Amino acid sequence: MHNNSDKQKDQVFRMTGVDTRKCMKCGKCSASCPSFNEMQYRPHQFVDMVTKGRIEELMASPSIYHCLSCFACVERCPRGVEPAVVVEAIRNLAERKQGGTYFSPDEVPELIDGTVPQQALVSAFRKYRK
Amino acid sequence: MQRIGVFVCWCGSNIAATVDVERVAQVMKNEPGVVFSTDYQYMCSEAGQAIIRNAIAEHKLTGIVVCSCSPRMHEATFRKTAQRAGLNPYMVEIANIREQCSWIHKDKEEGTEKAIVLARAALAKVMLNAPLIAGQSSVTKRALVIGGGIAGIQSALDIADAGYEVDIVEKEPTIGGKMSKLDKTFPTLDCSACILTPKMVDAAQNEKITLYTYSEVEEVKGFVGNFNVKIRRKARYVKEDVCTGCGACMQKCPSKKGLNEFNLGLNKRTAIYIPFAQAIPNVAVIDATQCIKIKNNKCGLCDTVCAAKAIDYNQQDEFIEREYGAIVMATGFNPIKLDKFNEYSYAECPDVITSLELERIMNAAGPTGGKLVKMSNGEHPHDITFIQCVGSRDISGRGKCYCSKICCMYTAKHAMLIRDKYPDVNVHVFYIDVRTPGKNFDEFYRRAVEEYSVDYIKGQVGKVYPEGDHLVVQGVDMLANEQIIHKTDMVVLATAIEPDPTARKIASMLTASIDTNDFITEAHPKLRPVESPTAGIFLSGVCQGPKDIPETVAQAGAAAVKVLGLLSKDKLVTNPCVSQSNELLCNGCSMCQNVCPYGAIGYEDKLINDHGIRETRRVAVVNEALCQGCGACTVTCPSGAMDLKGFTNKQIMAEVDAICK
Numbered sequence: 001m002h003n004n005s006d007k008q009k010d011q012v013f014r015m016t017g018v019d020t021r022k023c024m025k026c027g028k029c030s031a032s033c034p035s036f037n038e039m040q041y042r043p044h045q046f047v048d049m050v051t052k053g054r055i056e057e058l059m060a061s062p063s064i065y066h067c068l069s070c071f072a073c074v075e076r077c078p079r080g081v082e083p084a085v086v087v088e089a090i091r092n093l094a095e096r097k098q099g100g101t102y103f104s105p106d107e108v109p110e111l112i113d114g115t116v117p118q119q120a121l122v123s124a125f126r127k128y129r130k
Numbered sequence: 131m132q133r134i135g136v137f138v139c140w141c142g143s144n145i146a147a148t149v150d151v152e153r154v155a156q157v158m159k160n161e162p163g164v165v166f167s168t169d170y171q172y173m174c175s176e177a178g179q180a181i182i183r184n185a186i187a188e189h190k191l192t193g194i195v196v197c198s199c200s201p202r203m204h205e206a207t208f209r210k211t212a213q214r215a216g217l218n219p220y221m222v223e224i225a226n227i228r229e230q231c232s233w234i235h236k237d238k239e240e241g242t243e244k245a246i247v248l249a250r251a252a253l254a255k256v257m258l259n260a261p262l263i264a265g266q267s268s269v270t271k272r273a274l275v276i277g278g279g280i281a282g283i284q285s286a287l288d289i290a291d292a293g294y295e296v297d298i299v300e301k302e303p304t305i306g307g308k309m310s311k312l313d314k315t316f317p318t319l320d321c322s323a324c325i326l327t328p329k330m331v332d333a334a335q336n337e338k339i340t341l342y343t344y345s346e347v348e349e350v351k352g353f354v355g356n357f358n359v360k361i362r363r364k365a366r367y368v369k370e371d372v373c374t375g376c377g378a379c380m381q382k383c384p385s386k387k388g389l390n391e392f393n394l395g396l397n398k399r400t401a402i403y404i405p406f407a408q409a410i411p412n413v414a415v416i417d418a419t420q421c422i423k424i425k426n427n428k429c430g431l432c433d434t435v436c437a438a439k440a441i442d443y444n445q446q447d448e449f450i451e452r453e454y455g456a457i458v459m460a461t462g463f464n465p466i467k468l469d470k471f472n473e474y475s476y477a478e479c480p481d482v483i484t485s486l487e488l489e490r491i492m493n494a495a496g497p498t499g500g501k502l503v504k505m506s507n508g509e510h511p512h513d514i515t516f517i518q519c520v521g522s523r524d525i526s527g528r529g530k531c532y533c534s535k536i537c538c539m540y541t542a543k544h545a546m547l548i549r550d551k552y553p554d555v556n557v558h559v560f561y562i563d564v565r566t567p568g569k570n571f572d573e574f575y576r577r578a579v580e581e582y583s584v585d586y587i588k589g590q591v592g593k594v595y596p597e598g599d600h601l602v603v604q605g606v607d608m609l610a611n612e613q614i615i616h617k618t619d620m621v622v623l624a625t626a627i628e629p630d631p632t633a634r635k636i637a638s639m640l641t642a643s644i645d646t647n648d649f650i651t652e653a654h655p656k657l658r659p660v661e662s663p664t665a666g667i668f669l670s671g672v673c674q675g676p677k678d679i680p681e682t683v684a685q686a687g688a689a690a691v692k693v694l695g696l697l698s699k700d701k702l703v704t705n706p707c708v709s710q711s712n713e714l715l716c717n718g719c720s721m722c723q724n725v726c727p728y729g730a731i732g733y734e735d736k737l738i739n740d741h742g743i744r745e746t747r748r749v750a751v752v753n754e755a756l757c758q759g760c761g762a763c764t765v766t767c768p769s770g771a772m773d774l775k776g777f778t779n780k781q782i783m784a785e786v787d788a789i790c791k
């Protein structure tokens with residue numbers, strides 16, 4: 001059950017250009033995800049939670065650091081939902097909020113602790129840092 | 131001087147709740163040209179029509195404006211009303227104050243204002259209307275059916291049954307279509323061949339039906355009642371009327387590498403072949419790309435063994451031309467190609483197959499003699515995984531946006547048939563939704579679960595890959611929220627279906643409209659589901675949209691009824707709203723001819739008297755029988771020579787002026 005409109009959710013739509021309402025709950029993203037067992041919220045749940053506006057919960061969840069950014073889900077989603085792009089957007093919301101700053105290369109050494117996938121860091125650069 | 135009557139309909143509360151109908155009638159009463167104006171609850175009812183008829187007589191009306199629903203809905207009704215009262219039916223104009231007004235406005239003031247504007251526009255137009263007389267054209271009493279699947283066969287049988295001649299053009303060497311490839315059919319599980327082959331034989335034996343197999347439609351000219359069609363009869367290299375279908379040639383043919391189309395390429399066939407035992411016609415055909423004689427002028431064995439002397443290596447394509455009154459499109463479908471779905475390893479793994487391939491493998495006349503085996507090594511499988519919705523409901527660009535409709539049911543069928551025949555085989559089905567609306571359909575699916583213990587898993591498969599001599603399926607069980615890594619022996623892909631690739635070409639020959647998915651469009655999705663918007667073209671089977679056999683057969687019958695309604699007429703009334711070129715203005719530039727989608731415009735060299743100057747000019751002439759009144763030419767003509775009767779440029783401008791006033 002969710003509200004049909006929600007500001008934070010709209011912000012995710014705006015950041016990503018992804019409309020999670022297109023999701024038909026087929027689960028193909030989760031079926032493809034190599035990080036499935038590591039993720040607290042599985043890709044299909046993640047997408048569903050965005051639709052439901054449960055953004056805060058997602059921002060607080062370690063799932064956002066467990067996505068490998070392998071884009072298997074993006075490649076295979078029949079509805080063009082691009083789950084990994086949504087994960088990335090939430091991760092950025094969380095990172096921006098924490099320090100109020102953008103992700104910076106100086107932080108990389110501390111972040112490489114064996115649990116955060118390197119690709120996740122790389123993808124953060126790709127999209128959100130000049 | 132025109133004497134116009136205005137009739138404002140309430141449509142119960144449909145219009146009256148949002149439009150002050152009385153005020154509309156009052157305002158219109160004071161418009162110049164209007165001599166009578168009234169409103170009534172239901173104008174289309176007999177009482178409403180009587181009001182119109184009486185007013186026409188009493189006030190000597192020369193034209194009427196009906197403010198009501200869309201002209202699509204009731205223009206014909208009110209034209210008839212006018213005609214009964216002695217008024218030319220083309221002196222009727224409709225102001226659509228329902229769809230364009232009351233249904234889209236909430237505020238009554240706004241709605242009323244717009245209704246008045248629309249009524250004024252209709253009035254401005256009707257003031258310029260002139261009586262039009264519909265012409266007549268003849269009807270050729272013969273129908274053409276394009277495509278000889280179950281849809282085409284059924285339409286042809288029904289048309290022939292009513293006593294009319296009908297030809298079927300089928301591009302393959304035999305009729306039967308996809309149904310001839312199926313093993314058993316849901317929801318009753320009767321054998322497909324047992325119910326189809328008698329119909330194929332009926333079609334062949336019916337003296338009213340002519341079969342043109344291995345043939346294609348090359349060209350279509352003409353219009354409803356009078357189509358002229360050119361048919362290419364592809365060279366079979368076997369004389370159709372001489373071959374007895376004994377099959378001796380197939381026994382001897384040394385070229386054995388052709389892919390067997392009937393078995394979807396799962397096994398090989400000889401260069402000369404009869405597609406399957408019950409093929410209609412039961413006549414051999416030579417695949418010229420495989421025949422040693424045709425390629426290298428060697429061999430010639432089939433000619434030697436053919437007792438009937440039916441072989442003719444020099445046969446050429448032949449063309450025939452025939453006239454038809456009506457055409458039925460029944461070009462069916464194909465499963466989509468899977469080259470964009472690499473994650474299923476379909477191209478690499480012979481044990482990953484499509485559902486249609488499974489039909490052939492399960493069939494006694496199929497490549498394995500009906501034994502369910504792994505195509506890779508001929509071994510018996512112990513575990514089979516089905517994946518539904520492969521390429522259906524897909525808007526990523528890889529598949530089709532629609533639901534293919536038949537896959538949920540045939541997958542349940544496959545699962546049950548396998549569990550029934552081989553109880554030792556475990557069957558799993560990955561599904562997104564199970565969609566089984568239809569008589570006895572959900573019960574059918576539930577039997578798969580409840581009686582046959584088929585393992586239905588809510589979720590999709592991410593990838594399939596080979597590992598040793600089995601396959602691994604990586605999927606998700608969304609209800610358990612678990613990822614599944616499952617070892618299986620065979621994977622069956624319930625592949626999306628799409629219209630036959632020739633549908634687009636045929637549709638453009640017929641000027642029939644087609645949707646973004648290449649399904650042929652119906653004239654009205656609810657009320658005219660088996661007619662194309664193009665007169666004389668009818669739709670049968672999956673070429674119109676995904677459907678199963680019961681629906682296909684029902685639609686085929688419905689299309690036949692529409693064809694019969696047409697063929698039983700001696701004359702057709704033509705639409706008088708056709709284009710006309712003003713010889714004095716036309717400069718013969720050909721632009722109208724280029725845009726006319728119906729090929730209705732030709733040119734003539736005519737002696738013209740232009741204000742005393744006599745000269746021969748090339749001018750456009752519209753064939754009124756072909757013109758559908760679309761108006762494309764009128765807006766294209768740079769000289770303003772083209773005008774559409776009933777919708778003249780002047781009339782349209784008057785409407786626009788009335789709105790902008």
Ligand SMILES: Cc1cc2nc3c(=O)[nH]c(=O)nc-3n(C[C@H](O)[C@H](O)[C@H](O)COP(=O)(O)OP(=O)(O)OC[C@H]3O[C@@H](n4cnc5c(N)ncnc54)[C@H](O)[C@@H]3O)c2cc1C
Pocket residue numbers: 276277278279280281282299300301302305306307308309312314315316317345346347460461462463464465485486487489536540543627630632633636670671672673677678679680682
């Ligand atoms: C795997 C599978 C299992 C199925 N199982 C069932 C079942 O159990 N029960 C059920 O009710 N339905 C089933 N169906 C659906 C069923 O196959 C279709 O409803 C039915 O075949 C539709 O018939 P059709 O005549 O419209 O199309 P088709 O069977 O495709 O026939 C079209 C014919 O037109 C010919 N053609 C195409 N283009 C041209 C052209 N340009 N010129 C001349 N000829 C042309 C084709 O060669 C073909 O012979 C199944 C479908 C599939 C894929």
Ligand code: SF4
Pocket residue numbers: 022023024025026027028029030043044047076077078079080081082083
């Ligand atoms: S693959 Fe796409 S449509 Fe399917 S559940 Fe994931 S996001 Fe939704």
Ligand code: SF4
Pocket residue numbers: 029032033034035036043066067068069070071072073074083084087
């Ligand atoms: S991009 Fe992230 S969510 Fe998507 S499949 Fe890869 S790891 Fe899973």
Ligand code: SF4
Pocket residue numbers: 379382383384385400401402416420421422423424428429430431432433
């Ligand atoms: S002539 Fe051609 S079709 Fe006939 S037997 Fe030889 S290879 Fe086969």
Ligand code: SF4
Pocket residue numbers: 708709725726727728729730731752756757758759760761762763764774
């Ligand atoms: S109105 Fe349409 S159909 Fe008629 S002649 Fe003009 S372009 Fe052709």
